[in-house]
Amino acid sequence: MNYIVLDLEWNQCPTGKSNEITNLPFEIIEIGAVKLNDALQETDQFREIVKPQVYKKLHFRTKEIVSLRSIDFESARYFPEIITDFLAWCGDQPAFCTWGPADLMELQRNLAYHKIPSPFPFPFLYYDIQKIFSIVYEDRKTRRSLEYAIDFLKFPKDIAFHSALSDALYTSLIMQHLTPKQIAENSSVDYYRTPARRRQEIHLTYSTYVKYVSKPFESKSQAMKDRIVSATTCYLCQKNVPKKMRWFPIGSNNYCALAFCPVHGYLKSKIRMRQNKDEKYYAIKTTKLISEEDAFAIREKRKIQKVKKKLHKQI
Incomplete structure (x- = not known):
């Protein structure tokens, strides 16, 4: 089994919520992932910028958070082509891991918008490392930022946050500070499909x-x-x-x-x-x-x- 530690960056309608596409409030603009084996050892990385097809200009909040600029998208591929390669890279029956529940929700929304069949099982169980961090180190209820958890565990911050691959790498570092048992016992349910x-x-x-x-x-x-x-x-x-x-x-x-x-x-x-x-x-x-x-x-x-x-x- 492979753990796929996933992080996404996305954009939203630059002219405001009133003009957004109802079934695509957030368009994925970057995919980053780290592949871990059963022993939580890193075996591979995936990173690709996604050329936007819906919201072609960056929202001002997106510009504030991510380091991507318009020039970065010029030679990028579109989502349908990239996601096909990404899912093939994940391999058979991957266990997805994210920091919080939002990434998998938005991934499935983007798949549906592009009329790409969902590759995920039902029910779709995954590992929310943000939640597991709270269960293991805090009160089970508090949800901390990724940077807080990195500081708590005293890991060096030698790469910038808010890049899909760097956030996936930081999340994988936190996973490597957990035991496989602590992870396996605390799966989460994805609620995109109910x-x-x-x-x-x-x-x-x-x-x-x-x-x-x-x-x-x-x-x-x-x-x-x-x-x-x-x-x-x-x-x-x-x-x-x-x-x-x-x-x-x-x-x-x-x-x-x-x-x-x-x-x-x-x-x-x-x-x-x-x-x-x-x-x-x-x-x-x-x-x-x-x-x-x-x-x-x-x-x-x-x-x-x-x-x-x-x-x-x-x-």
Whole structure:
């Protein structure tokens, strides 16, 4: 198996969002990648500038971030030709690694715009090294910049950031400071393509939690009424368990519930609602075991929420 550490640079509509192509908000202008073997040793590199076909002038923010200039694109090839060579370079069944989830999302958008069939499996699992860095070194929630992580690990900064290949090289350095086990146990789900029907729904088990991705629904309320979406299940004994606190909203798109398994204890379930490309809603549900103290904190948070809601109604 090869790890493909990928980084992309992209451009956007130079005349503003109102003039952008709806299904191509960002056009890829540079592809950089590093190939690692099973032992996380570098075996090859890929880098190519992509000649823009949609947004032919650079947006002012793109100019501020990347080092590319108009002259760099004069002899460049177009995306369809380059991506064919890149995917061939990746080899069979590559494991993609990125710093954050955005690169793979934009890669698939660019493929779709150019009517190039997706080469990726469904579900598409990859390794978000930004997330794994947080899991291994910080609090699992904070998402740091690539430069922060390089400084944290005290690596030399001898090449400039915001070049596709240099950022891929920096990401590969961070990977080499992790173990294959730390990487393998923390895969992420790409949400460019989501389940279209019940039998495509995604169920994943990790070391400390489980994840479920639902089929689409017309509304958030319809999704929350679905028996599988709303179920609270102990993932250790594979049984539905009673809720101690029913689903309650946290903001406009998130929901939380507290359940109790008589064998394994308290479980916290969280649902994030998102919209797919057809603007229908799907649920991403995670469930994990928590301590009695954490369960108490959730109860208190809900009490405060109810008081605030009551006071707001009285105003």
